[in-house]
Amino acid sequence: MSPPRATARLQLHAGYTLDDACAQAPYYAALGISHLYLSPISQARSGSTHGYDVIDHQRINPELGGEAALRRLSDTARRHGLGLIADIVPNHMAAHATNAWWADVLRHGAQSRHARTFDIDWQPADTALHGKVLLPVLGEPYGESLAAGHIRLIHDSAAAEGYAIEAGGQRLPVAPGTAPAGDTPDAVCAAFDPAVPRGAARLHALLERQHYRLAWWRTAPEQINWRRFFEISELVGVRVEDDAVFDAVHALPLQLVREGVLDGLRIDHVDGLASPGAYLRRLRQQLDEARARNGGDIRLGSGVAPALRNDGGAGYLVVEKILAEDETLDARWPVDGTTGYDFMDQAGALLHAPDAQAPLEQFWTTLSGDARSAPAQLLDARHRMLARHFPVERQGLVRALTHIAQQDLRTRDWPPTAIDRVLTALLAAFPVYRSYAEDGGRSAEDERWCRLALDRAREALDASESDIQLLEQIGAWLAGPQQRGADEPSPALRRFQQLTPPLAAKALEDTLFYRRGPLLSRNEVGSSPTQFALPLAAFHALTYARARSHPHAMLATATHDHKRGEDTRARLAVLSEMPERWQRAAENWIPRLGSAGTSTPADRYLLLQSLVGAWPLTLSVEHAGDVAAFLERIVQWQEKALREAKLHTSWTDPNAGYEAAARLCVTALQDTDKGQALLRDIAAWTAGIAPAGLVNSLTQTLLRNTLPGVPDLYQGTDLWDFSLVDPDNRRPVDYAARAALLAAGDPGAARVGAAHAVAAQAGAALAASTSSSPIATDSSAWRSGAIKLQLIQRCLALRASDPGLFDHGDYLPLTAQGPRADHVIAYLRQHEARAVLVVAPHHCALALAPYAQDQAAQAARFWDGTLVQLPEGLGAMRNVLSGQPVNVDATGSIALAELLRDCPVALCATG
Missing domain, CATH: 3.30.1590.10 (Maltooligosyl trehalose synthase, domain 2)
Structure with a gap:
């Protein structure tokens, strides 16, 4: 099988079924998607909105339409040149009597x-x-x-x-x-x-x-x-390391692969498994065998789809894995890559100007009254989680280590209390989600992370000689089996490796990222609390490394788990270009949001960021009903944020008084004269930076769809997405509006979808139909999101028309010269005689905001005197977005003021 060209993640539930997804196959085919990427399809608890609370791994969820609906979707998808990838949940099931x-x-x-x-x-x-x-x-x-x-x-x-x-x-x-x-x-x-x-x-x-x-x-x-999923007592851990359990859990998805219904699998929470490496090796073998057993035409319930053939090659396999800063995916795993949280973090960090970190963090310190560093606050959160949220898991690990100690005369004197004290320091210091001490012990990278954890724990233990000696002993016990092929971890190692992932996630993503917020756009799943920005050179290096190790990893900028929508984050990133101006505005607004009797200044600052970041482009303060609906979304976000922070209220011990006071800060924006005046000020100020946020969004969109990897489109993000955390990021998608915008912007796209053209044929047809037509760049296209939709379509048409270029093409960063050279992201994708040039702005969104306000000529002057140098021998190029030929001078340089005359980004192709 060829790897996916581009995926579209769909969240299925009783309100959006497999048949509903079936109805959108023509739209996604016209957009240029190659695979629909489905949330879990096995039977979940009645009413589940996410599908991860599975009650039957061996049955398609009847609330989604059951097996018949899945086959209808597969049949329809194939006719439109689309494949299917499914999310599976091997780690846990619903702890419910209906299971x-x-x-x-x-x-x-x-x-x-x-x-x-x-x-x-x-x-x-x-x-x-x-x-x-x-x-x-x-x-x-x-x-x-x-x-x-x-x-x-x-x-x-x-x-x-x-x-x-x-x-x-x-x-x-x-x-x-x-x-x-x-x-x-x-x-x-x-x-x-x-x-x-x-x-x-x-x-x-x-x-x-x-x-x-x-x-x-x-x-x-x-x-x-019993092992829970994280701290959720409604989800029970599954022992998929047991052969019989593995077979029972995977029987249905592997059968669907054999039948050609599914082309690949996404593995949820791979870090929860006892032995991820052994699991993935077994799954890879069975997945590829399933593919090989269906090497001809893909036969479905309603016939044969002759246009799409299964070549019997490897199935697509990706894992949901959070990589820490400087961590790489285990090279021993036979997977195509991650689901893209790493890319989401890198792309987001790239948009942030590094000089803003210090003033924003100082402002946050003033508001919160907490001068501790982010690592110190994270350590505090981890200790809280160990003491109050995971004590039974910690004590189970203590008992397992005590049992090991008692088997050896040299260690039997270590009491459980000492083991608990030292182990807690090690757990709190562990810098990544987990170690993978299997298949002959730790890898070299595992060893590095474990040594770092031991060093940090040693510092925390106050240099007690006996504690240091015990720490090293615990480290040795947790090193794993040293014989290659010995995959089954000891009970102590298994407990340790299955405790650190929920500890990491709950302490960082679901605690610190809700209680510490210098700039919320950097508080995202997969992000590091210590990395505010990413230099362009480092971004290029990470992209090149991914292209070499996992060229078909997913590239995501939005997921069903994100804290803020991709365009919400892109708008907030603009604040990093103007930290002093933002601080002055916030200092004016925070007292007006409430007083000491409401919520803390820090919580009001987080609220302000959410109001500014998520404010819809089309929302007017004069439309009371729309304002009320938006503020209700903010109220729901705020309740979740306050409870996850666990400072003034929590899920387990809600403080009704504090929550009511915090809610009053939101409702007063519409219910009081002073609140309405403040809301008008916030809305007007947000309108001033919103165009710059859209410029950032186009940069992010262009990168995701042209860099090495498989671009993943989360449902609804083909237009502007100013969502907040779930359930806000899972609201219904207006597909009719999207299809209309796609057809209006490019009738050729509608013809391709209607003709049921497949794969490269569709891409070639669409690429030809758009080669000379410009995308809409007027203010209405910016306001509606049509410019983003068309940018995605043009990128994916190129990928479809020349898959070899994007699957195997080189990635070559380019340098710029001139006064704005530091504000240019430019690179080539090159393969044989074909090349694609990508140019996007960097840390200059405010200066380029006029592009989104029908003042493109004014914005383009920003680039006067700035050039991008091309290598020799590329041949003539055309700007796919404008339809115009690219003017390359005798020295091989392109003037950006001309290339970016109408649009802040450029996508150019040879041929």
């Missing part, structure tokens, strides 16, 4: 045929849980729930025993042989009525005989005896 595997465990306990499916500790430290599963599903402590009637025995004719326990919104099974006997179900249930003391005693006795123990939800961090 038949989980229900079987609840019914039969350790004797269940699925007892080894889930990562359960059947002999935890708490002897009351031996042979039982803790179910922290109660809203109050157990005794209170029982007395209040929130736990009941009910008759259930569908249950094997005829009865079920109703608790926590679920119907839980009763163990065989424990169901009560009686004349009638009504009489039996009445005898177990918890409202009557004798009934409550009977019910309690019955519950004590079950293979699960009902508990208050707050007990989970301290007592749960």
Whole structure:
């Protein structure tokens, strides 16, 4: 199989089904997408909006339309030259009674045929849980729930025993042989009525005989005896390292690959697995075997799609993996790359002017009153997570290490308390998501990160000689098996490697990035709290490295998990070009947003950034209904942000008073005269920088679609996307508007989609139809987002017309000369006789804002005297965006004032 040319991520749920996706196949084909990239399609809990709470890995979700709808989508997609990639969830499932595997465990306990499916500790430290599963599903402590009637025995004719326990919104099974006997179900249930003391005693006795123990939800961090996904007690870890479990989890997606329905897989949360390397090697082998078994025409339920053939080659395989700053993807993994969080961070950092970091951080320190560095604050967040959110996981690891210590006379004197103290320092200091000590031990890069963690922990342990000695011993215990092929980690190593990923994510992405905000556009999944900006030379180096190691990795600038939409971040990045001016505005607005009796100045500053960043281009303060809808989105964001920060309120202990005061800062913007005046000021100021944000957005869009890798388009981001964190970033997409803009801007695109042309044929047809027609660059095109849509289309048409150039072409950064040389991003993609030139602005969005205001001639003067030098022998080029030939002088130079006469970016191709 050829790798995807470009993917479009679609979020499926009951409100947007596989048939809904089917209806958009013509649009995505016309846009130039090669593969639809689907969120999880296996059956999830009823009403799931994301699909990661799987209850049946072996069935297509009926709420999405089931298998028949998937086959309709596949059939339609093939006719339009599109393939399918699916997101799969091997790490966890829903811990819910509607999950038949989980229900079987609840019914039969350790004797269940699925007892080894889930990562359960059947002999935890708490002897009351031996042979039982803790179910922290109660809203109050157990005794209170029982007395209040929130736990009941009910008759259930569908249950094997005829009865079920109703608790926590679920119907839980009763163990065989424990169901009560009686004349009638009504009489039996009445005898177990918890409202009557004798009934409550009977019910309690019955519950004590079950293979699960009902508990208050707050007990989970301290007592749960099974691996959760992060700290979510509704999701239970799956032991996919077990051969039988692997086969059961992957039977359906591999079958769909064999049948030609799917072309590739995206692996969710690969870091949660016990042995990611061993897992990926096994999956790669079976995925490629599945592809090879379907080497001819792709046969579907409604016939054959002769235009698209499966060459039997390797299936596309990418992993969701967060890479830390300076971390690279494990070279031992047989994957095509990551899902693109690394690129999202790099592209975002590139847009930020480095000189703004110091003043913005100083301003934040003044507002927050916290002068600690970002690493110091992150360390504090990690310690909080270890102490309050992951204590049971930490203590389980302590017990595993204590067991190792007691097996050796030289280490048996180390007590659990000392191991806990030293281990906590090591966990808090661990600099990346996890180590991969398998297949012969750590890789060289793993060794480097683990040594860094040991060095940092040593500093934190106050140079105690005994603690340092124990630290080195723990490091040796966690080094992993030293024999190649020994993939199964020890219990201690497995616990360690499965604890550091949720610790890293929850401390950074879901705590620090909500409580520390010098500039929120740098608080994103995959970002580092210490990297504010990225020099252009470093960006080029990272791009070149990715092209060499994983040329088909995904390139994303938006995902279903992002904290802010790609265009929200691009607008906020403009503030890095004007930090002093922004600070003056914020200093004026913060007191007007509220007083000491509302929320803190720091929280009001975060609110201001969100208002400015997410303000819709078309929103007028005069339209009260639209303003109210926007402010409601802000209120939802604010509640989540405050609770994730865990400073003044939290999910576990919400502070209603503080949250109400913070909400008042938002609602007062519409409900009071002073608030309305402030809102008008914010709106007018935002309108002044919004055009510059759009310039940044075009740079980001052009990079994603032309650099080495596979550009991934998140649903809805083909137009401007000023979204906030989920669920805001999963709102419905107006496809009709997009299709109309695409057709209006380029009727050839509509003809290509209607003709069902495929792959390179479609690309060639579209490239030909657009070779001489300019994209719309008037103010209405900027305002509607049509300019972004057309830029994406032109880029993808080039990729389709010459896949070899983008799959295998060289990546050659170019230098500029002249007064604006430091503000130019330029590079060539070159393969054989073909070349594509990309030119985009860098750290000058404010100066180029007139492009978006029907003043392109004024903006283009910024480039007077600035040139880009081309290598010899390229041949004639045409600007794909303007339709005009590129004027190259006798020295091989291009004048940017002419090249960028109408648009702040340029895409030029030979031939």
